[in-house]
Amino acid sequence: MGTNIIRFEGNCIKCVMCIEEAKKVFDYSEEAGPLVKHGVDIASHGEDVKRAVLVCPTQRIKYHP
Amino acid sequence: MSSVMANAYMKMFPMEGEKKISAGKRNPVLDVPEFNKAWNLHRETSLDIMKRYEYMSQCLNFTDKDTEAIKESKEILAPHLEAILDHIYWEKLVNDPWLSRWFRDETGKIAKEYVTIRRARQRRFLLKILECKWDEEFWNFVRWVGAVHVPIFGFEDLYIPMRLNLALWGYIHQYLFNFLAEQLKDDPEKLRRITTAWTKLFWMIIDVYHIDYFGAWM
Ligand code: HEM
Ligand code: SF4
Numbered sequence: 001m002g003t004n005i006i007r008f009e010g011n012c013i014k015c016v017m018c019i020e021e022a023k024k025v026f027d028y029s030e031e032a033g034p035l036v037k038h039g040v041d042i043a044s045h046g047e048d049v050k051r052a053v054l055v056c057p058t059q060r061i062k063y064h065p
Numbered sequence: 066m067s068s069v070m071a072n073a074y075m076k077m078f079p080m081e082g083e084k085k086i087s088a089g090k091r092n093p094v095l096d097v098p099e100f101n102k103a104w105n106l107h108r109e110t111s112l113d114i115m116k117r118y119e120y121m122s123q124c125l126n127f128t129d130k131d132t133e134a135i136k137e138s139k140e141i142l143a144p145h146l147e148a149i150l151d152h153i154y155w156e157k158l159v160n161d162p163w164l165s166r167w168f169r170d171e172t173g174k175i176a177k178e179y180v181t182i183r184r185a186r187q188r189r190f191l192l193k194i195l196e197c198k199w200d201e202e203f204w205n206f207v208r209w210v211g212a213v214h215v216p217i218f219g220f221e222d223l224y225i226p227m228r229l230n231l232a233l234w235g236y237i238h239q240y241l242f243n244f245l246a247e248q249l250k251d252d253p254e255k256l257r258r259i260t261t262a263w264t265k266l267f268w269m270i271i272d273v274y275h276i277d278y279f280g281a282w283m
Contacts, residue, residue, distance in 0.1 A: 055189050
């Protein structure tokens with residue numbers, strides 16, 4: 001428990017770079033920015049999520065594998 | 066304007082969609098026909114990114130032949146991209162007496178996390194270039210990345226001076242050319258084609274990247 005959780009913290013400037021890095025994990029909402037897809041197995045896309053964390057210019061995506 | 070990136074961009078710059086009306090103040094510089102022409106050109110090509118691309122590609126004579134050459138180079142660069150980035154970021158930049166200052170924390174040590182972040186962003190940028198699609202989506206992406214480095218997105222204390230961008234690109238540019246020269250040492254004609262095309266492309270990218278350093282609404 002407590003692992004493989006994605007949290008969002010702070011601003012989103014809607015640049016969609018996280019979506020480009022992890023299409024299988026995130027949906028994009030014009031209002032909220034990235035949303036974690038329902039029922040997705042985050043762990044199996046861990047590398048994609050890590051890249052999304054790195055490119056996000058506001059460092060908004062927090063991931064605990 | 067239909068892609069997610071383009072929509073996101075237009076949301077960030079709603080003023081771009083609106084008609085520009087003069088504030089009524091007379092600017093004597095604009096009475097000089099040459100300046101007036103240059104200003105209008107700058108403004109029009111800042112408001113319509115594809116016009117900027119067309120204008121710049123005419124200036125530099127960037128043609129389909131150059132795109133073909135860049136596609137050729139993709140075959141050489143893409144398979145080595147991770148190694149190239151590792152080399153640039155983890156061997157060269159962190160050891161360069163001047164450029165390595167970017168990556169140091171308050172105590173003067175190399176901040177590994179920061180190098181990792183910067184490498185990841187450069188990777189995204191280079192991958193986008195290697196798609197070789199010079200469409201509106203691409204140019205908005207380049208423009209947007211540049212804009213992230215000045216305070217227009219609300220990061221008030223963030224201002225990356227232009228000379229740092231140029232230093233980094235100068236470095237990457239030189240590194241890529243050395244790499245290509247090594248790979249193509251038996252085919253100087255191909256090397257010439259490819260480096261000419263990349264030089265023109267880099268020029269256009271540097272131009273578009275810095276558009277929002279001088280907002281057209283300024
Ligand atoms: C692709 C997406 C990119 C994003 C989202 C991005 C974002 C940022 C941000 C937010 C900073 C401020 C420091 C930080 O929080 O990391 C920064 C620093 C910087 N960026 Fe970028 N960047 C990108 C790509 C590029 C590219 C392609 C260049 C090439 C010229 C570049 C050049 C720089 C430079 C020179 C700094 C300042 C380094 C320093 O003084 O520490 N960036 N970038
Ligand atoms: S990368 Fe960061 S700022 Fe950009 S859309 Fe994703 S969460 Fe928002």
